[in-house]
Amino acid sequence: MADDHSPVLDFFTPRAAGWDRRFPDDGPAYGAAIGLLGLRPGDAVLDAGCGTGRALPVLRAAVGPRGTVLGVDLTPAMLEEAARAGRGANGMLLRADVARLPLRDGALDAVFGAGLISHLAHPEADTAELARVVRPGGVLALFHPIGRAALAARHGRTLTDDDLRAEPRLRALLAGSGWRLDSYTDEDDRFLALAVRRP
Template sequence: MSDRRWDTVLTYLAAAAGPTGVIAVDGPAEAAGLLAARLRARSIDVSPSGDVVVRARTSRSDGRRADVAAVVDLSDPSWPILSHADPARLPAERWYSTESRAFFAVRAARWDAKFGDDLPAYTAAVSSSSVRPGGVAIDIGCGTGRALPPLRDAVGPAGTVIGVDHTPEMLQVAAGRARASAATLVQGDARQLPFATGTADALFAAGLVTHLPDQDEALSELARITRPGGRLILFHPTGRATLAARHGRTLDPSELLAADVLPAVMSRTGWSLLSYDDAPDRFHAVGQRN
C-alpha cells in the first residue's frame, strides 16, 4: 500500500512540476532528500542546477508563491500526501479528493486518542455562537463527530443535526456520537455539498476552510446552503500563532483566517463577520449569512 501511495503522489508531482518548478516539503529534516531521491528514480532532474528544486517548506505562503509547483506532506515518510498544487499546473479536480481522503483515512482510528482533550473546546465554541434552537445545524468536515453533541444541545430535540465528511473512515468513527446525538451522517465534499440552497440555520466548520484549494469557492458554497441570517462558525481548538509555532512556522499574515483578511473574504462570499477571537488556546470566528 505504501508503494502505491508513493506512486500516486509521484505521478501527481511529475504533472505539477513540469519541466521546471519548486516542490516544497513538510516533514522531518531528511524529508526533502527522501523526496528528491524518489524523483530522481523517475528520471526527474532535481540537482541544485536542475529543472526541479526540492526544499523544506517554511510557511503556508509557500503554497501561494508563483514558483511553487506543489507542496508534499512527508510527516510520515511511508505515506506521502500532496497537500497543494499550482492549479495552473495541476487542477484541484485531479488530485484534491484523493489526497485529502488519503490523509484522513489512515488517521481516523486514532484521531480521538490524539485529540480527545479538545471536546470541551468544541462545546464552548458551539455554546457561544448563538445557534438557533429548533434549526438545522450542519457540521461540515465533521471528522469523528466531536461537534455533534453540542450542536444537538444547541438546536434541542426539535432541531436537526447533520455531520458531513468526505472520508468514510472518519464517518465510521463518528457513528457512535451520531447515534447518541440523534444526528444524521452524510458523505460529501465541502466544495459541492449535497444540500439544497438555504437548507441550514447554522454551519460548524472546524479546521476546514484553510485546507480547501479554493477558499472563496468554499465559503461561497457554504453561503449557498445557508439561510439569510444563518450562522457560520469557523473554529480550531488552537490559536493561529500557537499552531504555527507547533509546526515550526512563522504566522502568515496573508492567510485566510488572519484578522485583516477574513472580513473581506467573507464579505465577498456572502457573509458578514460578527465576531473574531484568535486566542492562544482557540480560533473562533462567527459569520452571518447576508
C-alpha cells in the first residue's frame, strides 16, 4: 500500500512549507463552500486531506465549541505546517489515510475535501470509505478554489471528459460508492460538488 502513497507524499512533502504563501487569497472561497455544508452547532465534521488545515478554523466556527472537527492528512510535513500555524486549536490533527479512517461507521455529519479527489489512489473505494464514516443524510463537499478549466490551464493540461471531476464521471463515481450528487458547480473561481450520503 505504501506505493499508493508515494505520489501524494512526493508531491506534497516538498511543497508543505510554502503552501499557504502560494495561495494567500483562498480563504473566502473556503468559507463560502463550507457555508453550503449545512453544518450545525454540535456536528462532527472531517476535513479529508486537510493539508495545512486552512479549512479548520471555518469548520470550527460552523460546529461551535461542542462540535467535533478532525483534520486528516497523509503527509506529515503538511500536518506539521498546520500545527505550526496553530490550526490544531480548531480541531484534532491526525495522520491517516482516507482509505482506512480510524472512525466508526456513521460517526460524522459531513466531510469536506479540498483538492482531494484528484489525489485519491482508489477513488471508488476511497469515496466509499468516506461514505462509511458519514451518517445517512450526511454531506460530502468536494471543493477546489478554482474550476477545472482554470486548474488545467495552471498545470498546462488540456481539459478532458475523462477528468474525475467532470460531472458525468463524478456523478457515477459517487453513486457507486454510497453518495447522491446533489449539486455541481464548475466555474473559473470555484469547483464544488455536494453529495448526500444515501441510506
